[in-house]
Amino acid sequence: MKIWYQSSSSYRYEPVFDAYGKTLEEQCRRIVRPDTEVHVEGIQVMIRDIENQKALQYYQNIQSLNNMLRAEKEGYDAFVIGCTLDVGLEEGKSMVNIPVVGISESGYHLAMMMGHLFAVVTSSSAFFEIFKRQTDRYGVSGKYLQGPYIYSASEDEIAMALTNPQPLMDKFIPVAEKAVAEGASVIIPAPAFITTLAYRAGLTKIKDALLLDTISVAVKTAEMLVDLKKIGIEPSRCIGVYAMPDRKARRDAFEKLSEVFKIKDPG
């Protein structure tokens, strides 16, 4: 089985992300089955502070969608969106014929099976608002302890944590502990980068609450959905929000859209 893991970092495009990308690969490899290969790929153009700019998210998302098309064409069995904004999740589920997993969506569902209330501990109020909206949209807000639980950290501070994680973790942990004290039994760290830091540090609990490794959950969910697809368990391709155009209709639409949109290799 081949899984494409789409990181929102610029791994493979900017060498500064090499160490992070390789850690992600290791993090995925340790949990998947021996016959599962995970390809980790970054995005070519990474826009900073994207969570603060709704418009910029729209312009960045095309890279994720283009990579989904590429992954499908190259024979990948599933696509994991490793960005906590779940960029392109809805579009992807209705565009490609392989399972598309959002790291946040799968994280929320698993968190709800692992404890009564979950909290998302994140680095900015913009992220907080995005996750609040996500949980409402996904229908999982009933078990979401919303906080806000914010460890204020700039993109520079987050980037620096690649080489020196301690200052960032020192900010993250007290906020996570507050969420636990207020009733959370599962902590979802965001952005996904923090999950990798926790993995590197071997941290799986905060004050006895589960600190969820959302990356591992996402790739395992992808593995499971690939297995289930083989016996016909997949979104309806004919009705509902994940209905999918036939290949020719998709190509025709992309050809028209190519006048106004840069779509790589529509297939």
Place this chain on the structure above:
Amino acid sequence: MKIWYQSASPYRYESVFDAYGKALEEQCRRVVRADTHVHVEGTQVMLRDIATQKYLPYFHKIQSLNTMLRAEQEGYDAFVIGCALDIGLEEGKSMLQIPVVGIGQAAYHFAMMLGNLFAVVTSTRGFFEICNEQTETYGLAAKHLRGPYIYPASPDEIAAALDDPLPLVEKFLAVAEKAVDDGASVIIPVPIFISSLFSKAGVTTIRNALVLDTVSIAVKTAEMLVDLKTIGIEPSRRIGVYAKPDPATRKAVFEKVRKVFKIENQDQHGLGKE
């Protein structure tokens, strides 16, 4: 990996359920990995109308809990509650060290990832109300298209479907199609028996909506949770609703409770062991 699948039927206790139990085994086997073994076990005392009498699930639950203890003692890696009522799910999660999966809970979560709205199509008003309560309790009601979607069928009619499924399937389909027309893109069949009928017939969609094979979802979820447990992803055992007593406390409690409760083969199950 060894998974215990607990059926609500009396498979292995009443021979009339042999064909059903074997179909369940096959249904599990076709989706799990080559190195995963699924043991399907029924319930010694099967109560009819369990979904219509609120007190009956309480008394029925002890069988599920006793079996969980047995599964853990016998080295199983996960326990699947194959009853749509998810009987013993909360207790099991807080009692055992191995993952416990509720077929209802797992199905709701995956239905939400596979479509926008899901509907539970079921055979009685009792089941309908229980499933409503479940989605509320699990915090998943927002994507639950309630209906009600009921294909009235007595336990006798359901039992008869073991040999002749068509009359029951026809009733079910008419109601499921209505749910699709009303906006459901995922159908969850209840009780579980119906899921097995469709699996056996190779039916995976109804009017283009996914009809969920909840048995397969549950065993695959169990497989995933076993893998995730190896890297520390499991419910907290110290805080929250799934906190677990230490073995000595559990043993002491069971010894006391035994005066008023029939806890099967307590010593044999090594209740003092971790």
